Amino acid sequence: MTTTEQDTASPTGRTTGWHRLRVARTRPLTDDAVALTLDLPDRLAGAFAHRPGQHVTVRHVMDGSEIRRSYSICPPPSEPRELRLVVKRLGPGGFAEYATTVLTAGDTLDVAPPNGGFGLAEHPGAHHVMVAAGSGITPLLNMAAAALRDDPRCRVSLLYASRSARSVLLADELADLKDAHVDRFLPLYVLTRETREAEMLSGHIDTTRLPGLLRAVGAEPGGPTYFYLCGPWGMVTSVREALTRWGADPARTRFELFSLATQDPSPPAAELQGRTMRITASLGGRTAVAVMEEQDRTALDALLRVMPDTPHSCREGLCGSCRARVTHGTVTTGRQYVLGPGELTAGYTLACRARPESDETRLDFDL
Structure with a gap:
């Protein structure tokens, strides 16, 4: 398992980075699913405070390759603050098979803080x-x-x-x-x-x-x-x-x-045509500058070279982990399933689906 990066807090209070959490309990649910309860130290209670409907991203290294998966936080109704994830195996290999057949109490996982906008409508009596x-x-x-x-x-x-x-x-x-x-x-x-x-x-x-x-x-x-x-x-x-x-x-x-029914392709590769397209990204109070290269299909591809801890998980526009606001320049956001019309109008995009159109683009992951 990789070394955990230092945890940082953004100016808006959003905690970034990874936290190594111990598996407190595992509970088989069906032949192909398990509930994982993670031990949450008091010092991380604020970082992992969540709204019903949110998810976390789990990072794990298998056979030398890093994989990331997002799982909804699903505490027992009797313990709403408990950090519990349900992992279901859909096929051979991958993190789900490891979680359902190997992972046990006492093991550790790298977990990013809660994310996501799926949640209840605020309408009493609904x-x-x-x-x-x-x-x-x-x-x-x-x-x-x-x-x-x-x-x-x-x-x-x-x-x-x-x-x-x-x-x-x-x-x-x-x-x-x-x-x-x-x-x-x-x-x-x-x-x-x-x-x-x-x-x-x-x-x-x-x-x-x-x-x-x-x-x-x-x-x-x-x-x-x-x-x-x-x-x-x-x-x-x-x-x-x-x-x-x-x-x-x-x-x-x-x-x-x-x-998804089939893998949703990313936007086409950038046609630079002699242009230098720079992306300035802010994350956790830090700033980095990336330059789009011919092989980059999205802003995320470029950013990961200079800011390896750029938040992301699915790369298909499903989880919203890489949500950022465009504060300068313009991007084309490919097909995605997270951002609503209001967020798009306000300038939000997903780095895994965003293709810069301007020579200078600024993305803020802390807003």
């Missing part, structure tokens, strides 16, 4: 309708528990797709949450590879099945109803389309992806 597939339950469980705990007038409905009853993640905690809020929390489980007595609870949550599920939980297109989607590209895309056709306000639909 009906929060959450749609999850697979490990997409991890941020939504945290958000559901927080809503029920902090707003006694709200309702929460959960539509959760999983392959089978055995593969439902955190089923015991969802059951406990239902028992604690029997009149305000309604979970429906949709199984894709098992047949259930109710037809609408067998199969995928798609454009055909969704309207009936929404009626079952008493959701309405208007009023104080908000929708939260988390899962793979196909599910999130089809549910968003179905909600729009159903009459839901797109401005009240929030989503987070954990995978």
Whole structure:
């Protein structure tokens, strides 16, 4: 494992760098998923204070290569301050296989502080309708528990797709949450590879099945109803389309992806044509200058040469770890799934998707 860089705090209070945290407990959830509880020293309590829906980035070295993965913070509803991550293995190799088969209590992980804008709408008395597939339950469980705990007038409905009853993640905690809020929390489980007595609870949550599920939980297109989607590209895309056709306000639909159907290519390589394109980046109160080269596809490629601790994880515009504000010059932001219209208008971009257009560009990761 690589040496941890020195932790620094930005002028705005954002903590940057990496923190080596000890694994306090591991708990198998299913055959291919594990819950990792990390020991958080008192001195780091502020750095890792999080809002429901946020995630952290984990850095690990395997076979001499560094890999980074983002995982939603998913504390048990009874311990909302606990730093717990749920890791699900989707295939052979990679960090997930290591976490689910090798990692044990006492081991350490390099972890970056919480990040991300996925979260609850601030609307007392709202009906929060959450749609999850697979490990997409991890941020939504945290958000559901927080809503029920902090707003006694709200309702929460959960539509959760999983392959089978055995593969439902955190089923015991969802059951406990239902028992604690029997009149305000309604979970429906949709199984894709098992047949259930109710037809609408067998199969995928798609454009055909969704309207009936929404009626079952008493959701309405208007009023104080908000929708939260988390899962793979196909599910999130089809549910968003179905909600729009159903009459839901797109401005009240929030989503987070954990995978794409296919790898989304970065913007084209910079065509320098004799130009010198410089990027000045501010991070944690430090400043560095990078120069775009022909092989660079994004600003992140150039910045990593001069500022190796530039925050990043997925490189696909999914996690938002590399969010920065353009304070001078212009960039073209390729396809991304994190920044909303307001943030784009305010000048924010993702370094992993940004291609400078001006000779001089300044990015601030601390704003």
